Amino acid sequence: xxxxxxxxxxxxxxxxxxxxxxxxxxxxxxxxxxxxxxxxxxxxxxxxxxxxxxxxxxxxxxxxxxxxxxxxxxxxxxxxxxxxxxxxxxxxxxxxxxxxxxxxxxxxxxxxxx
Amino acid sequence: xxxxxxxxxxxxxxxxxxxxxxxxxxxxxxxxxxxxxxxxxxxxxxxxxxxxxxxxxxxxxxxxxxxxxxxxxxxxxxxxxxxxxxxxxxxxxxxxxxxxxxxxxxxxxxxxxx
Numbered sequence: 001x002x003x004x005x006x007x008x009x010x011x012x013x014x015x016x017x018x019x020x021x022x023x024x025x026x027x028x029x030x031x032x033x034x035x036x037x038x039x040x041x042x043x044x045x046x047x048x049x050x051x052x053x054x055x056x057x058x059x060x061x062x063x064x065x066x067x068x069x070x071x072x073x074x075x076x077x078x079x080x081x082x083x084x085x086x087x088x089x090x091x092x093x094x095x096x097x098x099x100x101x102x103x104x105x106x107x108x109x110x111x112x113x114x
Numbered sequence: 115x116x117x118x119x120x121x122x123x124x125x126x127x128x129x130x131x132x133x134x135x136x137x138x139x140x141x142x143x144x145x146x147x148x149x150x151x152x153x154x155x156x157x158x159x160x161x162x163x164x165x166x167x168x169x170x171x172x173x174x175x176x177x178x179x180x181x182x183x184x185x186x187x188x189x190x191x192x193x194x195x196x197x198x199x200x201x202x203x204x205x206x207x208x209x210x211x212x213x214x215x216x217x218x219x220x221x222x223x224x225x226x227x228x
Contacts, residue, residue: 004157031214043203043218055213090157092216099207099214100165102148107157 003027004106006091012112013081021076021109023091029104031055032074033092034066037108043090049074050097081113116141118206120219128227133191135222137204142182145207148216149178149189152201161202162189166209194226 004025013019025032033056034046048056049068063079078085091106117140127133137147146165150158162171162178164187170179175192191198201223205216 033215035216040220041201042220043205043216045215048213048215050213056215092158094214097213098145099216100146102146102160102163103205103214103216104160105150105158110155 004091004093004104006089006106006109008109009107010110010112012114015081015083015113017081018077018079019081019111020078021089021091021111023074023076023106025072025091025093025104027093027095027104029093029095030071031094031097031099032068032071033094033103034074034076035090035092035105037088037090039087046089047074047076055097078111081111083113086111086113116206116208116217118204118217118219120202120204120222122222123220124223124225126225126227127194129194129196131194131226133189133194133198133224133226135189135191135202135204135224137187137189137219139185139187139206141208141210142185143209144182145209145211145214147178147180147187147204147206149176149187150203150205152203152221154200158203194224196226196228199224199226 047066095101149161164180177190201221203221205218
């Protein structure tokens with residue numbers, strides 16, 4: 001299946017821990033994104049990579065560090081997790097850097113920090 | 115700063131009725147607009163993508179219109195079915211952004227009762 005896939009689907013962890021979320025797309029798209037959906041269901045962009053290069057870095061704490069080892073993968077590492085980091089994190093991709101053909105989203109990773 | 119608003123926040127209709135979902139945006143310099151569907155605990159499914167130069171897009175029972183000058187898009191779903199129950203999100207990308215990123219509305223939660 002051609003898709004954007006994220007792992008894990010659920011993540012429950014204690015405050016202060018470090019965790020990673022992985023994302024892979026097999027659509028051949030050039031650009032990948034991380035979005036955060038908070039408790040009020042609002043989706044906001046965090047980061048974007050185009051061909052492994054960071055192109056969008058919104059106001060996100062330094063504890064969040066994205067990494068793109070290749071065009072098909074974009075991972076999100078979070079250090080020193082806080083209660084406020086609890087949210088659903090979505091990975092997305094687009095064929096080009098402007099999103100002319102639209103965006104494809106993964107199924108999300110629900111992160112719960114306790 | 116672009117603001118995307120979706121009204122109503124929630125909507126309940128009996129099966130067979132047509133659905134009309136509204137999306138408004140404050141800055142008309144949009145690059146394109148995309149409608150998504152989100153099912154509980156799941157990712158976003160793309161429904162329709164409208165480029166800024168287009169007035170509408172259709173797919174099956176779905177029709178989305180775009181009026182850039184008035185800052186509005188409307189998603190019509192004909193002859194609603196219980197399977198249409200979901201949250202519907204609209205999102206815009208801007209011509210003023212060098213790279214694509216989506217700005218989302220808060221969504222309209224739809225319940226179609228049998």
